[in-house]
Amino acid sequence: MATINDVAEKAKVSVVTVSRLLNHPEVVNAKSAEKIHKAMEELHFQPSQIARSLAKRRTNTLGVVMPDVKNPFFNKWFRCLEEYATIHQFSMLLCNTDDDPEKEMRYIKLMQAHRVDGIVIVPYAKKSIEYLIKSGQKFVLVDRIFKDLEVDFVTTDHFRGGYEATRYLISLGHRRIAVLRGEGYIFPDAERYSGFQKAMQETGIQIDENMIMNCGLDEGKAYQQTKELMNREERPTAVFSFNGLMSLGFIQAVQEIGLSIPQDVSLLGFDEIQGYGIFRPKVTHVIQPIKSLGEFAFDMIAERIKKADSVRQQIFLKPLLIVGDSCIQI
Amino acid sequence: MATINDVAEKAKVSVVTVSRLLNHPEVVNAKSAEKIHKAMEELHFQPSQIARSLAKRRTNTLGVVMPDVKNPFFNKWFRCLEEYATIHQFSMLLCNTDDDPEKEMRYIKLMQAHRVDGIVIVPYAKKSIEYLIKSGQKFVLVDRIFKDLEVDFVTTDHFRGGYEATRYLISLGHRRIAVLRGEGYIFPDAERYSGFQKAMQETGIQIDENMIMNCGLDEGKAYQQTKELMNREERPTAVFSFNGLMSLGFIQAVQEIGLSIPQDVSLLGFDEIQGYGIFRPKVTHVIQPIKSLGEFAFDMIAERIKKADSVRQQIFLKPLLIVGDSCIQI
DNA sequence: TTGTATGCGTTATCAT
DNA sequence: ATGATAACGCATACAA
Numbered sequence: 001m002a003t004i005n006d007v008a009e010k011a012k013v014s015v016v017t018v019s020r021l022l023n024h025p026e027v028v029n030a031k032s033a034e035k036i037h038k039a040m041e042e043l044h045f046q047p048s049q050i051a052r053s054l055a056k057r058r059t060n061t062l063g064v065v066m067p068d069v070k071n072p073f074f075n076k077w078f079r080c081l082e083e084y085a086t087i088h089q090f091s092m093l094l095c096n097t098d099d100d101p102e103k104e105m106r107y108i109k110l111m112q113a114h115r116v117d118g119i120v121i122v123p124y125a126k127k128s129i130e131y132l133i134k135s136g137q138k139f140v141l142v143d144r145i146f147k148d149l150e151v152d153f154v155t156t157d158h159f160r161g162g163y164e165a166t167r168y169l170i171s172l173g174h175r176r177i178a179v180l181r182g183e184g185y186i187f188p189d190a191e192r193y194s195g196f197q198k199a200m201q202e203t204g205i206q207i208d209e210n211m212i213m214n215c216g217l218d219e220g221k222a223y224q225q226t227k228e229l230m231n232r233e234e235r236p237t238a239v240f241s242f243n244g245l246m247s248l249g250f251i252q253a254v255q256e257i258g259l260s261i262p263q264d265v266s267l268l269g270f271d272e273i274q275g276y277g278i279f280r281p282k283v284t285h286v287i288q289p290i291k292s293l294g295e296f297a298f299d300m301i302a303e304r305i306k307k308a309d310s311v312r313q314q315i316f317l318k319p320l321l322i323v324g325d326s327c328i329q330i
Numbered sequence: 331m332a333t334i335n336d337v338a339e340k341a342k343v344s345v346v347t348v349s350r351l352l353n354h355p356e357v358v359n360a361k362s363a364e365k366i367h368k369a370m371e372e373l374h375f376q377p378s379q380i381a382r383s384l385a386k387r388r389t390n391t392l393g394v395v396m397p398d399v400k401n402p403f404f405n406k407w408f409r410c411l412e413e414y415a416t417i418h419q420f421s422m423l424l425c426n427t428d429d430d431p432e433k434e435m436r437y438i439k440l441m442q443a444h445r446v447d448g449i450v451i452v453p454y455a456k457k458s459i460e461y462l463i464k465s466g467q468k469f470v471l472v473d474r475i476f477k478d479l480e481v482d483f484v485t486t487d488h489f490r491g492g493y494e495a496t497r498y499l500i501s502l503g504h505r506r507i508a509v510l511r512g513e514g515y516i517f518p519d520a521e522r523y524s525g526f527q528k529a530m531q532e533t534g535i536q537i538d539e540n541m542i543m544n545c546g547l548d549e550g551k552a553y554q555q556t557k558e559l560m561n562r563e564e565r566p567t568a569v570f571s572f573n574g575l576m577s578l579g580f581i582q583a584v585q586e587i588g589l590s591i592p593q594d595v596s597l598l599g600f601d602e603i604q605g606y607g608i609f610r611p612k613v614t615h616v617i618q619p620i621k622s623l624g625e626f627a628f629d630m631i632a633e634r635i636k637k638a639d640s641v642r643q644q645i646f647l648k649p650l651l652i653v654g655d656s657c658i659q660i
Numbered sequence: 661t662t663g664t665a666t667g668c669g670t671t672a673t674c675a676t
Numbered sequence: 677a678t679g680a681t682a683a684c685g686c687a688t689a690c691a692a
Contacts, residue, residue, distance in 0.1 A: 001442065001466075003685055014663050019687055029661055044465050046443045050383045051685030054668045059380065061423075061444075070409055075399050082426060091440060093391075094424045096412060110421060112331065113376045114391075135374050136331075255610065279609070280585065333669055344679050349671060359677055381669030384684045 002043035010039035022047055053115065061091040062301065063111030066122040066142075067099050072244065073271050073290070074122065077142075080294030081120065088302065090117075101125040112137060118301040124186070138308070140301045142293060144187045145314075152304060154296040154315040156288040158188040161319035162195025162240075165268050165286050168321060169238045170203050173330040174266065177205075178229055178236035180246045182217035189217065192242055192270060211236050215246050222249030230257055230265065237330055238266035244273040247283065266327040282324030289317045332373035340369035352377055383445065391421040392631065393441030396452040396472075397429050402574060403601050403620070404452065407472075410624030411450065418632065420447075431455040442467060448631040454516070468638070470631045472623060474517045475644075482634060484626040484645040486618040488518040491649035492525025492570075495598050495616050498651060499568045500533050503660040504596065507535075508559055508566035510576045512547035519547065522572055522600060541566050545576050552579030560587055560595065567660055568596035574603040577613060596657035612654030619647045 004022075008015045013032055021028050021036050028036075039045070053059040062085060069075045082092055093116055095107035104124055108131065111119055119139040123129055126146050132139045133151065141153035169177055179196060182189040193212075200207050213229060215221040222241070226249060229236065241247040247269035254261060261267050261281060269285040296315055303310050334352075338345045343362055351358050351366050358366075369375070383389040392415060399405045412422055423446055425437035434454055438461065441449055449469040453459055456476050462469045463481065471483035499507055509526060512519040523542075530537050543559060545551040552571070556579060559566065571577040577599035584591060591597050591611060599615040626645055633640050 001445070005685075015686080016663060016688090017661085019685095020662085023687070027661070032661080046439055048384075048685055049444045050380055050389065051668090052687075053380045054378075054384055054670090055685080055687040057668070068409070069399055069405050070402075072400075075405055079398070079400055079426060082424075091444065092424060093421060094412075095421075096409060109376055114379045114421065115331070335669075345670080346672095346679060347677085349669095350678085353671075357677070362677080378669055381684090382671075384686090385669080385671040387684070 001048075002045045004045075004047065006043055007036060007039045007045050010043065011035040057115075059115050059117055060089055061093055061114070061116050062298075063093045063095070063108075063114070063116035063119040064121075065095050065097060065104065065107050065111065065119060067124065068096050069094070073288070076290050077294050080291045081297055084295050084298050088298065090298075090302075097124060099124040101127065104128045105131065108132065108137075117305045120297050120301055138301065138304045140297050140304070142297045146187070150312065152300050152313050154293060154300060154313075154317065155187065156293070156319050157316040158191035158319070159195040159198075160316075161270065161286045161288075161321075162192030163199050164195075164319070164321055165240060165270070166196045166199035167203075168284075168323075169240065169266065169268055169327065170199060170205065172238075172266070172327055174238040175205055176208065176211065176234070176236045176238070178208075178211035178213060178239045180213050180215050180222050180225065180239060180241040180250060182242060183214055186217075189242060196240065215249070217243055217246065219245040219249040222246035223253045224249075226250045226253035227257065230254060230259060236265065238268065238327065241267065241269040244269060244271040247271075247273045247285075251279070262326050262328040266330075268327055281326045283326045284322065284324040286319045286321050288319050292317055331378075332375045334375075334377065336373055337366060337369045337375050340373065341365040389445050389447055390419055391423055391444070391446050392628075393423050393425070393438075393444070393446035393449040394451075395425050395427060395434065395437050395441065395449060397454065398426050399424070403618070407620050407624050410621045411627055414625050414628050418628065420628075420632075427454060429454040431457065434458045435461065438462065438467075447635045450627050450631055468631065468634045470627050470634070472627045476517070480642065482630050482643050484623060484630060484643075484647065485517070486623070486649050487646040488521035488649070489525040489528075491600065491616045491618075491651075492522035493529045494525075494649070494651055495570060495600070496526045496529035497533075498614075498653075499570065499596065499598055499657065500529060500535065502568075502596070502657055504568040504657075505535055506538065506541065506564070506566045506568070508538075508541035508543060508569045510543050510545050510552050510555065510569060510571040510580060512572065513544055516547075519572060526570065545579070547573055547576065549575040549579040552576035553583045554579075556580045556583035557587065560584060560589060566595065568598065568657065571597065571599040574599060574601040574615075577603045577615075581609070592656050592658040596660075598657055611656045613656045614652065614654040616649045616651050618649050622647055 004015050004018050008018045017028060017032055018036055021033055066074050069078060085092060093114060097104040101124060105128055108128055119137060120142060121139055122142050123144050129149055141151055143155050145153045145155050181193055184190045213225040215225050241250055267283055269283055273283055300313050334345050334348050338348045347358060347362055348366055351363055396404050399408060415422060423444055427434040431454060435458055438458055449467060450472060451469055452472050453474050459479055471481055473485050475483045475485050511523055514520045543555040545555050571580055597613055599613055603613060630643050
């Protein structure tokens, strides 16, 4: 690939003038500009971001570290982030951790080696974030936060989501509500459960601990737990599933047992389900403001890149309850 | 972030020795090595890939240009590619074109500006590929190819997929087979249709052109076309949908009309459907060897990066028909 | 408006 | 086994 030198030579100007045309076009004379442009065309010249990054100590690329692009929630989010970042002249280096702490650390260091200007991370391990802080890296947390760490983040108000969903079920007359959740380690899981608890307490309903199923946020486990749960003598009248994958596992198990939603059991899920469009009844679910989650993430990291001492931003966005046909009054 | 200079100073050796430890560890004395390692630890040193890339004229990063990570087929493929590439010390710069020719060109040039060692592309416009050739860029085509261009590629044998799927439907007694397809512009769409044609011709069945529905590979259009199609006096007994999205649209429309699969109409789809797991009946479908599609793509581009004059590779992978319950004998 | 000199962080070459 | 020096492609300060 041609360099700035080749262009300068061909246009019979100095390298600096070429560089100027790239960075401060207003100060270069029209004739020179034309000659240079012509030379660039002929040589298929593209300024090297590598050399440019080295000189400017800015790469204009963002590192994105997240659990898994295969997850519908995350890939939608990533696309929003990418689109928005591209408008602002940023490229994206992408890594998937599969919630493996070691991968996460390795990838973070890889990003740093690439000298990304900032890291946008949906983290798993708190240790990773502590490392980011310690190493002076600029970064923004998305979705999964750690309450005791003083860092920039944008997330959904998962507490509110859990709370409102539960209130809705209660308003329909449900008392025996089961929960399909994770281990409570990651923030959204913990918060949604807290919201659930609060709604139950407020309305004076006793939580039946036997109906709080730890499924590790996993489809397969949700399937198994559902089989066990729904074959009990005293079944729940409603199930609150904490993500789309578990909703899938639940539905599959329920179908195999021969029960119907919502006649035999109501279902309320967090996030959309894959294939949501074709499944009947329409599942009542809580959605997150994915686009905003992407745009805020970019704005925040961009702001911090601009000035390291910009104010700390901690944003909670409102979730929204979409009412379908999977919950009935009892 | 600390540089190689800081490390050298702290370890009381020259920069070169530090660099050597990084690149040719075997030639540096154990004592020096230890001192350097210690200094690196203390300084949280990560060698700058930027400076390294500039000096070596190799970035060890790959540009991935594809239509859309949201598409389940592509995101599974991307994950396979990423995992495999990471093992081989390559990072991935990712861009989504949404099949917009302008975006595609812009992104390709962006990748070149970043001096990626090679580009892995699922293209839309032939023009993009012609540019890649003209500019001397190393690249590999995945999934969508152009038969008359002499370039490296790996794709599924879509012709065979279309052929075998159609033969299967015919073997079940179907004669009036409708097709939900795209515009025939991209390779997989065109090939699948050719395979369909061949199977029909071989068995002496007349293709009813009115049942070949151009849905632009889009869910919404497939939904509309299905409504029109299935409300005709003479309905097809089977439908062959060319991708998962259109299968979704089809199913939704059929459900709304009040028909059942496969009692009223059989369905055979290409690729998996989102939410496949919970939809009943299980949809009979053709799957592609996604993992191989990722690994071959990497191996090929890696090979070409190693030596520009390596032999041209053009690989067709076999698709596989997965029989479910969505097609019945008539 | 344009050019000269220098530096960005690393590697390669040639010495020692 | 180690070091001095130049080079990678570009941007910036300063000079003209």
